[in-house]
Amino acid sequence: MKVVVVGAGPAGCMAAIEACKRGADVVVVEHRWPPRGICAGGVILSRAKRYGIDESLFASSLVTRVKTIAMHSPSGYVAEFKVNGSVIVVDRMEFDAFLREKAADAGAVFHKSKALSVERNVVRTRHGRINFDKLVVATGSPRRLPGLPRRRIRPDDAYICVQTTVEHKPEHDIEIYFGHHVAPRGYAWVFAQRKRRLSKVGLGVPASLGFYAVKFLKRLARMERVRALGKIEAKALYLTEPARKVSHGNVLFAGDSIPSTRPPGGAGIVEAMASGRMAGRCAVSEEDYERMWWDTLGREIAVGYKLKTVLTELDDCGFDVLVRMLRR
């Protein structure tokens, strides 16, 4: 059985590891070397546990065990949550490198090239053609490769995220900011990187409001006591309803190619890992991936999407009320 996986993020690596374990010949096609995912790196451990993902996988890339999370409303109300280590922050570069190493150890072969299209049982890449019996698409985006069924994306579901690293120590390990003046119809975040006394600062807003992202960065550059250190990274994020079908014939979609980011929380790493692992397993075993995916993740993501549509309709006053309620 030959399994080709496109994308070496958490979903693709988990699919590769699982398919290798079950005896498949696995080729992972990845075009960015080293692959880099722009990400704040927050992981809710109870979710990882629910999907059977071992906490030890995060050990080597652990940056911080989060003690407190604060939510800031537009008028300055703050809701503080003590999470006492049940949320962690990982270094995504290190974490992804760790997973790639595990996939290589399991026997996956990496093909460093861009997948351009899919034609019958062949993936065409910049550097050749690779035959497959099963294909796992883990490209991190619901925009489909040419040759695969197209998916329509509502303009409201396309977001733009920007993030950079700054020298700044926030009061809480994770701070979330709502409000029209900060991130309209989205939110901004500060993730303390305690190990190095740095923070990741970013925001996500609908793509149509992308100019806010630029405004944010300009404001950041002017702030006292904040020194931008890293590059400013930007990424499109699609917070869509889960696709009705997560497989087509011998093609299985995993991770954010479905997508599986949980819209309100932004979280997606463990969801991507869980769906990748299921895709790798079903690619080899012929189990029903659709069903497994919906039972494990689909329903929760669909609920998350509904919650997102409610949250994006809240105005500043609504966020004030929400945060004040959460304070109690």
Ligand SMILES: Cc1cc2nc3c(=O)[nH]c(=O)nc-3n(C[C@H](O)[C@H](O)[C@H](O)COP(=O)(O)OP(=O)(O)OC[C@H]3O[C@@H](n4cnc5c(N)ncnc54)[C@H](O)[C@@H]3O)c2cc1C
């Ligand atoms: C700003 C931001 C902050 C986030 N913060 C968090 C957070 O704190 N916690 C959390 O859990 N999640 C967070 N997420 C979401 C999380 O990053 C994603 O859910 C997760 O990375 C999805 O994993 P994936 O494997 O599906 O896709 P990705 O990690 O995006 O990996 C896809 C891979 O496919 C490769 N690829 C794509 N197209 C091709 C092609 N044609 N040929 C070859 N290779 C290709 C890419 O180079 C990439 O390496 C955040 C996302 C963003 C944008």
